[in-house]
Amino acid sequence: MNLNELLTDAVAGAINTLYGMRPSLDIIQLQKTRKDFEGNITLVTFPLLRISKKSPEETGANIGGYLKENTGIVSGFNCVKGFLNLIVSDAYYINFINNSFGNNFYGFKPPDTGAEKIMVEYSSPNTNKPLHLGHIRNNLLGNSLCRILEANGKHVIKTNIVNDRGIHICKSMLAWQKWGNGQTPESSGKKGDHLVGDFYVKFDLEYKKQISELVAGGMQEEAAGREAPIMKEAQEMLRKWESRDSQVLELWEMMNQWVYSGFDVTYKRLGVGFDKIYYESDTYIIGRDTVLEGLKKGVFYQRPDSSVWVDLTKDGLDEKILLRSDGTSVYMTQDIGTAQIRQTDFSPDKMVYVVGNEQNYHFKVLALILDKLGYSWAKGLYHMSYGMVELPEGKMKSREGTVVDADDLMDDMIDTAKAMADELGKLEGLTGLEKEDTYRIIGLGALKYFILKVDPVKNMVFDPRESIDFNGNTGPFIQYTYARIRSVLRKASDAGIMFGEKIPERINIGNKEKSILAILYDFPSVVAEAGNNFSPALIANYIYDLVKEYNQFYHDFSIIKESDGNLRNFRLMLSDMVGTVIKNGMGLLGIEVPERM
RNA sequence: GGUUCCGUAGCUCAGUUGGAUAGAGCAACAGCCUUCUAAGCUGUGGGUCGAGCGUUCGAAUCGCUCCGGAAUCACCA
CATH class of the missing domain: 3.40.50.620 (HUPs)
Structure with a gap:
């Protein structure tokens, strides 16, 4: 049983003992205590008043007193305007970290043989053009959802349905036939999906030209769209394809192969798979x-x-x-x-x-x-x-050339990460390869986090300038915190400081430390909630809260330099565990974390 | 027009089953590096939670009606 369940039980017991009536569980409302008040968990007394027949203050005092006397979880309480703020005992959280420390899979449920089998389809590209920003949101959401469901013990099958047939592919094929001059990815030095996409654009240009010629000749626009010769040719090609015309099939196979090899590169970089x-x-x-x-x-x-x-x-x-x-x-x-x-x-x-x-x-x-x-x-x-991804100036429109290409975007993010890291001199001492890998981790982390932190149902605005920001509520900020923790742990290790001994219950921990423990404690339930709601954003925002809290702690307290051995041990364990949760949480978003940055 | 979704600070977004004085980041301004990574921390300003009505001890959250935006209702995918 977790803390909420334990307390709900205990409160029900308290009411039964104090007022002689067993309450229905839904009127026992527990929530996190707001920052401005002392306590960790708050019981709202208002729904209980019709049972207690007493004032909010008195009801709170009665229940608080009972919990303190009888549970061993609640070490103190205060009641403000009908809100009973319960102070969870340090011992409870210390017991928690003693038990969870060293578990690299903290927050994840092990796969269960009888688990629900869930097939998740995502990505689902057309094979006539390269992936763009919209596909990126899809791929990131799908991939993250799969990881989250797996973390909830589900049996997940990741699948992709490639839309490799239809009129749109025929358009690219036709344009290549007409104007391609036998170009291939090899001969042109272009990624296959981009090459095929270029011919799709060529088709569209020609199509538009033919339509306006027909309209100029007096035809209605709609009719012109149907009658344009190049469109008729494309439709004819689709019919040939469906009747398995060998020449058309051969061209189709070849161009699709180009696209697949292009997609493979993009998928690999995005870190998604099927x-x-x-x-x-x-x-x-x-x-x-x-x-x-x-x-x-x-x-x-x-x-x-x-x-x-x-x-x-x-x-x-x-x-x-x-x-x-x-x-x-x-x-x-x-x-x-x-x-x-x-x-x-x-x-x-x-x-x-x-x-x-x-x-x-x-x-x-x-x-x-x-x-x-x-x-x-x-x-x-x-x-x-x-929801859709829009640009600050509105929807992406391929015909206006405002589509943000997936490969270009990843390049830009990684380049920016490199420029910033070099400017700050952060990666000195790493080998060239290590540096490149770190740029990649940071650049992609920024992109992925920027997209996944937003509630999936909402349309979102992607501002290339803002998304490239690496401060505040961003992936790099979280990665940076992780790197700091790793650095502290390395330094501890270098100094021969061992940690991980069971923490004695009588240790005196501060409010900030306790608040971090409370957040760490919540991780498994956040993973469960993200799974139930299909929402990676819940994970993203949770990690941000954790990291913000940890950075304050890091700023205000010494870890290695703490002279009290017990306290130093505790702080190292706490830091280690924050690192684990960052790594696991970011992993659920498909984001890697660097050892140094 | 029908249906569905969205509307929270100048901008981008949080705000689980209704709960306390609605929170972050960015941008602006002011501070903090002889001390474990300053991609950090602290502070200041910034709000009619689209509007109204209702439900109740209590509404950003639930219901209804408007207003604004998006998507969709294709022999496109």
């Missing part, structure tokens, strides 16, 4: 078969032009197309197929989709369709929806 990768070119057929089956069973219906639809008007939604009139698949068809294959392959209890909130409607429809098809596992679908 247990199983699916390709829509494999799954869409299954989806199509299922849709046709559903049509036979009467779950769907066909229009005169032979397109297939599902009617969701009774569920408060609209009608949705599942197969085009020419028989080709749409996005929904593919997702139906993918979900089925995943069930066949892994039969997960839950399938989590980390996908932007622009697709909220899509996933509502997907779950509904799978349910209508009679799949019991449809209930296990969960869309982890997250």
Whole structure:
């Protein structure tokens, strides 16, 4: 039982003894004591007054007195305006650190064989252009979510569905055919995904040109969009692809390979990975078969032009197309197929989709369709929806060239880390390789933390200047604290100072130290909460609070230089444990921590 | 127009199941390195929690109505 549970029990006992009535647990409201008051945990007395039939002050005094006498956890209390502030005994926290010290996995639940099996889909790129800032948020959230779920003892399967087919890829392919002159990543010296993306842009330019020519010739804009010759060519190419035209397939394979090798570099740098990768070119057929089956069973219906639809008007939604009139698949068809294959392959209890909130409607429809098809596992679908990333000047727009490229961004962050570290002279004495690695850790730490500290459901603004700041509530600030701790521990070790002896309960610890202990104590419950809420941001903000508190302590107290041996031992253990929690917590965000910086 | 989400300091964001005088960082200003890493610490200023009404001992938090912003309702993905 943790502290909250112990106290809830004890308070219930107190009320029963004092007032002769066993209260329901939900009126026992415990919260952290605000900074301005003395105490660690506060009981709100107001809901208890109808049982006690006494004033808030008196009720608080009664319960506080009982807890102090009977629990051994509460060493003192005060009651202010109906808030009973309980002082948790030093011994309780000392006992905690004595037990948890040296556990490198503190905060993590061990994997359990009977654990819930959760499949998490994230990343899900298209293969026609390189990854950008929006993908970065997706990848970081997905990867962090997986780590958090694993830390909660879940069995996690990380998966990626690569959208390797469709009209958008055909656009790049067509443009390459027309204007590529046989260029390859090798011949051009470009990363494959960037090269393919360049042709996608070329297509778009030509398409726009053709549209304006048609409009100038008197055609409506909408019609021009359909009639532009290059678009017709791309559509023709897609049809050839679906009928397995060997030349088109060969080109498609080649260009997709370029993109994959490019993605691999980006993924590796971002520190994300997958247990199983699916390709829509494999799954869409299954989806199509299922849709046709559903049509036979009467779950769907066909229009005169032979397109297939599902009617969701009774569920408060609209009608949705599942197969085009020419028989080709749409996005929904593919997702139906993918979900089925995943069930066949892994039969997960839950399938989590980390996908932007622009697709909220899509996933509502997907779950509904799978349910209508009679799949019991449809209930296990969960869309982890997250907000868009915007720039200070507004949305990223590829046609206006304001898209922030993932590779460029990482380069910039690492360059800035290098410039700053060199200016501060922080890494002198390290080898060249060690320096490079540290720049990387810091630059990526800044980027990842900046994105993950924000509540996923919210849209966020990414200001390249601000995100590059390394002070305040940032990744480097946290990493710096870690490096300081490591430095202290190294110095202790160099001086032959051993630590880790059990701390005697009678040791006299200060408020700041106690407050750090209390925060450390909370880590496992924060991990659990982050898992329940699918929110890496909870971890990020927790670490920041811990680190801020520790830095104040570090500033005000001596650790190695403390003359009292017991106290020195305690402070070293405390520092060591803060380091462990920083490392573990940042690990859940996919952020590394440096030994020196 | 329907549906969903968001609105907290100049800017970027915290604020678990309703609880005390709403918190950080950035930016501005003023301090602290002969002492374990100053990428740090301390202080000052900065708020009608979008607005109103309601629920109650108590609302940034819950409900309703507005206002503002975003997404979506495609034979795009």
